[in-house]
Amino acid sequence: MxxxxxxxxxxxxxxxxxxxxCALLVLWCGAAAGHKVNVLAxxxxxxxxxxxxxxxxxxxxxxxxxxxxxQGTKLYEGRTDAQGMCRLPMSALGKVSGDLKIxxxxxxxxxxxxxxxxxxxxxxxxxxxxxxxxxPVQEGSANRPESRAPDTPTSPSEPATVSSAMQxxxxxxxxxxxxxxxxxxxxxxxxxxxxxxxxxxxxxxLGQQQKMLMEQKDRGPSLSDIIGGVxxxxxxxxxxxxxxxxxxxxx
Amino acid sequence: MHISEGVLSAPVLAAGAVLSIAGVGIGLKxxxxxxxxxxxxxxxxxxxxxxIHVPIGPSAAHLVLSGLCGLLLGWAAFPAIFVGLxxxxxLFQYGGLTxxxxxTFNMAFPAVLLGLLCRRFLGSSNAAVRGVAAFIAGGxxxxxxxxxxxxxxxxxxxxxxxxxxxxLLAHVPVMVIEGLLTIFAVEFIRGLKPEILGFTAKIRDGxxxxxxxxxxxxDGN
Numbered sequence: 001m002x003x004x005x006x007x008x009x010x011x012x013x014x015x016x017x018x019x020x021x022c023a024l025l026v027l028w029c030g031a032a033a034g035h036k037v038n039v040l041a042x043x044x045x046x047x048x049x050x051x052x053x054x055x056x057x058x059x060x061x062x063x064x065x066x067x068x069x070x071q072g073t074k075l076y077e078g079r080t081d082a083q084g085m086c087r088l089p090m091s092a093l094g095k096v097s098g099d100l101k102i103x104x105x106x107x108x109x110x111x112x113x114x115x116x117x118x119x120x121x122x123x124x125x126x127x128x129x130x131x132x133x134x135x136p137v138q139e140g141s142a143n144r145p146e147s148r149a150p151d152t153p154t155s156p157s158e159p160a161t162v163s164s165a166m167q168x169x170x171x172x173x174x175x176x177x178x179x180x181x182x183x184x185x186x187x188x189x190x191x192x193x194x195x196x197x198x199x200x201x202x203x204x205x206l207g208q209q210q211k212m213l214m215e216q217k218d219r220g221p222s223l224s225d226i227i228g229g230v231x232x233x234x235x236x237x238x239x240x241x242x243x244x245x246x247x248x249x250x251x
Numbered sequence: 252m253h254i255s256e257g258v259l260s261a262p263v264l265a266a267g268a269v270l271s272i273a274g275v276g277i278g279l280k281x282x283x284x285x286x287x288x289x290x291x292x293x294x295x296x297x298x299x300x301x302x303i304h305v306p307i308g309p310s311a312a313h314l315v316l317s318g319l320c321g322l323l324l325g326w327a328a329f330p331a332i333f334v335g336l337x338x339x340x341x342l343f344q345y346g347g348l349t350x351x352x353x354x355t356f357n358m359a360f361p362a363v364l365l366g367l368l369c370r371r372f373l374g375s376s377n378a379a380v381r382g383v384a385a386f387i388a389g390g391x392x393x394x395x396x397x398x399x400x401x402x403x404x405x406x407x408x409x410x411x412x413x414x415x416x417x418x419l420l421a422h423v424p425v426m427v428i429e430g431l432l433t434i435f436a437v438e439f440i441r442g443l444k445p446e447i448l449g450f451t452a453k454i455r456d457g458x459x460x461x462x463x464x465x466x467x468x469x470d471g472n
Contacts, residue, residue, distance in 0.1 A: 037255075107417040109254030109350075109404060221302060221343045229338040230295050236334055237291030244284040 039065075039104035039112040040214060042207045043120055048093070050086040052104040052112070059084025064105040070098035080104070096121060120207065252315055252396060252422070253301075253339070254354055256347025260407045267353025267403070271333065274359055278329035286324070289447060290331045293320045297335035301345060312425045317358045318392030319433050321366025322373070322385065323440070323447060328366060332359040353403055361395030362388075373437060373448050381441070382434045389433025390426040397422045 037060055041050045048067075052060030065086045067076040075093045080086045093100070100116040259267075282290065300314040320328040333355045339345040346354045365388045372384035401415040440447050 107414070107421075109258045109400060111255045111258050225342040226299060226302065229298050229342050232338055233291050233295045233298065233334060236294075237287055240282070240290075241284070241287045244282070244287060248284050 037063075037104060037106045037110040037112045038214070039102060039114045040211055041100075041102045041114050041116045042211070043090070043116075044087075046090050047087050048090060048100075048116070048121075050080070050088075050102055050104070050114075052080050052084045052086075052106065054106075060104060060106050063107070066103045066105070067093060068101045068103065069096065070101075072101075075100070090121075120203065252312070252354075252358065252393075252400060253336075253346035254350045254357070254400060254403060256349050258407065259350060259353055259403055263403050263406045264349060264353055267350075267356045269352070270360070271329070271352040271355040274326070274329035274356065274363070275333050278324075278326040278331075281326045282330070286327060290324055290327050293324055293328070294331040294334045296320070297332055298338050301335075301339055301343070312421050314425065314429060314432070315358060315393060315396070316389075316429065316432070317362035317396065318365060318389035318429055319436055321359075321362030321364070321392060322370055322388045322433065322437065323366070325367055325370070326363055328362050329355070329359045332362065357399040357403065358392075358396050361399065362392045365391045365395070370448075373441070378438075381437065385434040385437040386430035390430030393422050393426045393429050394419070 037052065037054055039050065039052045039060075041048060043049070050065050050067075052063050052065070054060060059082075060080055061082050061084055063080045063084075065076075065078045065080060066074055067088075069075055075096070076088060078086050078088060090096075097118070099118050100121065101113055102116060103111065103113045105111050297316055297320055300316040303314045304312070317328070317332060320331050324331055333351075336346060336351060336354050336358070337348075340348050340351060369384040369388040372380050375381050375384075397418040398415065401418045404414040437448070
């Protein structure tokens with residue numbers, strides 16, 4: 001208090017002191033930006049990675065993470081670590097169909113969500129095409145589809161969706177090279193596996209790009225936002241003064 | 252301090268909106284023509300203060316300066332804080348438009364309450380009394396706002412202990428900083444433009460004697 005009294009007695013230096021104090025305060029805190037909490041999720045190999053942050057520097061540490069499916073049922077609940085990350089194996093989510101909604105609770109009413117598209121999930125961990133067989137796609141299956149072709153139709157668990165043409169032509173295919181290859185299901189499956197593998201780097205790259213874009217967007221308010229906001233306030237003051245002034249002149 | 256969109260339940264949002272509309276209404280009704288520019292300046296201060304971060308804990312806290320608004324504006328702090336929060340929601344995506352009512356009430360009501368209570372002490376000639384009053388208004392507004400935020404969360408379903416602990420812990424440094432800033436601001440305004448504090452007559456009388464020697468020195472320079 002004594003220093004305060006000292007300052008207030010010396011009126012000339014007080015504004016200067018305050019200005020310096022304010023400037024220091026702004027400089028000290030200026031580096032941090034963005035109060036809004038953000039959450040981002042992507043698939044890395046067989047893991048789902050959830051990342052929560054307030055700004056590029058301030059990670060959302062030890063925050064609750066919930067993963068909901070498209071119907072809103074909770075599939076997983078965890079917490080972010082000191083880096084604001086939460087990693088979980090895809091298997092922890094069980095069988096997923098449709099988009100996943102990831103919700104981050106940062107406490108005190110701070111909450112953010114992110115939708116992880118079903119396509120993103122499928123791109124990194126290809127699900128078995130429905131209607132062919134229940135086995136997951138093997139690593140080598142796409143490289144030698146012709147060797148799998150004869151097996152598929154003879155499999156006892158053959159679903160009814162496979163075309164009848166395939167059933168008749170399938171076994172004879174390897175013996176008569178002139179017959180058109182019409183093992184549609186196996187071919188589709190092989191192609192899907194190959195395409196998935198080919199486009200995986202692209203999908204990942206797009207994910208990174210999206211992440212970068214989002215980070216850019218969430219870097220915090222820009223100078224134009226700040227000046228715009230103050231401009232709005234000046235405008236509102238003007239409108240208020242106009243109406244009050246009119247009332248006053250009438251009186 | 253800003254509650255995000257989709258956190259609070261509908262009854263809490265509705266209650267916040269009704270209380271805020273009432274507060275803004277009272278504030279506008281009591282607003283004098285001469286006071287409008289001052290309300291605008293403090294709305295701007297409130298709007299920008301949220302960009303100044305206090306890096307602590309798991310969450311991110313920033314200056315609010317609602318206590319200063321309440322101290323200087325009284326009920327008119329309600330419209331000022333409402334405008335500031337609206338612009339923060341629209342331009343910075345802090346909080347959200349649906350939570351605007353609850354956020355406005357949570358921040359403006361403690362500010363107005365403490366502002367009106369502490370204001371009378373700002374006319375004191377004792378610097379210590381003024382300092383304590385300003386500190387209580389500045390820091391206490393944050394404390395009460397934190398409790399209101401915790402209460403809003405509790406009525407929505409979060410456990411009180413967790414919510415209150417988090418909110419209070421996160422805001423202790425902000426409380427101290429805001430209290431000190433409010434003291435500085437009040438002393439600054441008192442020296443520069445005492446009529447803003449609403450104690451024109453009293454302070455002028457007291458200050459006239461004290462400042463006469465200062466102003467003469469100033470003329471000499």
